[in-house]
Amino acid sequence: MSAQVKIEGLSLAYxxxxxxxxxLDRITLTSDRGQVLGLVGESGSGKSTLGFALGRLLPQGVRPTEGRVEICGLDVWNAEIRALRALRRKRLRFIFQDPVSSLDPTRRIGRQIAEAVDPVADRAALLSIMDEVGLHDHDRVLSAWPHQLSGGMAQRVAIAIALIAEPDVIVADEATSALDASVRARILALLRERAKARGITLWLLSHDLHAVRRYCDRVAVMYAGRIVEEGPLPAVFDAPAHPYTAALLAATPGLERPGETLPTIPGTVKPHRRAAVDCAFAARCAHARPDRCRTERPEPLSVGTGRSVLCHFPLLKQGTP
Ligand SMILES: Nc1ncnc2c1ncn2[C@@H]1O[C@H](COP(=O)(O)OP(=O)(O)O)[C@@H](O)[C@H]1O
Ligand SMILES: [Mg+2]
Structure with missing residues (x-):
């Protein structure tokens, strides 16, 4: 399989x-065609920044200080503006939590959908996607202005637009958090099914670890701008290698492991000012050994099959299958 998203040593400061x-502190990550990746971590850990960095969608003047991002072979941060626009229009689509950020308030829905597809999509395909996201009253929705739709309907439109464009990569940033549980489950299942059928690399940036476990192939766990653990699901959730992953799961009802008593993670994520020389999680970690964890920055270690962890003392030993 070929990597559709390739990030190498990416650092970025606001x-x-x-x-x-x-x-973002030296992020290295690749995602293949058809892969569904969950990006998890507490609020402020850098998930949205990493998502935005894929499309060079950061505030004016904010750009990586080192590293690179490649999408379908395009060097995103060094690309010419025309190549970047083509990337955003056709190959890389974003869906945000708030549909107001995904939709243009000055254009009717039908027009926005028509602009997302090039050439104008086969109408039958469009109507079928609308049905799949639960927008059955086609004519009413297509002729509506964004403000005339409820939040839930506007979000389904944003999801339909992302799908109808047939992109190579979709970044869904808490895209289904505002939908009610049954609609959320249906839409996540649909996104996953499309990713598999069309070879779309799908990133789900999410607080919902249950959804990540259920719909993702792999998970990357972020903490203070770093990926502290990355690997396949359910292996990572069943036997986390990083104490932060273990604590995050222990704090999630229904995902805690038997006998685990770590209901909350004391402290908060402390943003770093510069590339840290220690382990970012050491201050909150029950397993930290000050001599090493406070003085030496961990480098990624391979553990298990296709897994890596950024920890001096992983819970899973090297060589574990
Ligand atoms: N536009 C911005 N200007 C300044 N700091 C920002 C901006 N956006 C995010 N940050 C900071 O960057 C860090 C990562 O934030 P973010 O990527 O939004 O994390 P997450 O999506 O995981 O909640 C946080 O410390 C946040 O306060
Ligand atoms: Mg976010």
Whole structure:
């Protein structure tokens, strides 16, 4: 399988000098065609920043300080603006939590859908996607302005637009959090099914670890701008290698492991100002050994099959199958 998303040593800060926040700290990650990747971690860990970095969608002046992002072979941060526009129109689509951010308030829905497809899609395909996301009143929806739709309907439109474009990559940033549970399950199942059928690389940035376990092939766990653990599901959730992954799962009703008593993770994610020289999680980690964890930055270690962890003392030993 070929990597459709390739990130190498990506670092990125908001602001400069004393007030800088290092939102991404040497991220390396690849995703193949048809792969569904869950990106999890507490609020502020850098999930959205990493998603935005795929499309060069960050505030003016914010750009990586090192590393690169490649989507379908395009070097995103060094690409010409025309290539970048083509990428965003055709190959890489975003769906955000708030449909207002995904839809243009000044255009009717039908027009926005028509613009997402090039050439104008086969109408039958369009209507079938609308049905699949639960937008059955086609004519009413197509002639509506975004403000005339309920939040849930607008979100389904945003999802339909992302799918009808037949992109190579979809980044869904908490895209289904605002939908009610049964609709959410149906839409996540649909997104996954399309990713598999069409070879779309699908990233689900989510707080919902149950959904990640159910719909994703792999998971990357972020903490303070780093990926602290990455690997296949359900292996990572069944036997986490990083103490942070274990704590995150232990704090999630229904995913805690038997005998696990770690209901909350004390402390909060502390954003780093510069590339850290220690383990970012050491201050909150029950397993940390100060001599090493506070003084030496962990490098990715291979554990298990196709897994890596950023920890000096992983819960899963190297060589474990
Ligand atoms: N536009 C911005 N300007 C300054 N800091 C930001 C901006 N967006 C995010 N941050 C900071 O970057 C870090 C990562 O944020 P974010 O990517 O939104 O994390 P997540 O999506 O995991 O909640 C946080 O410390 C956040 O406060
Ligand atoms: Mg976010």
């Amino acid at each position: 602001g400069a000098g004393e007030t800088a926040v290092l939102a």
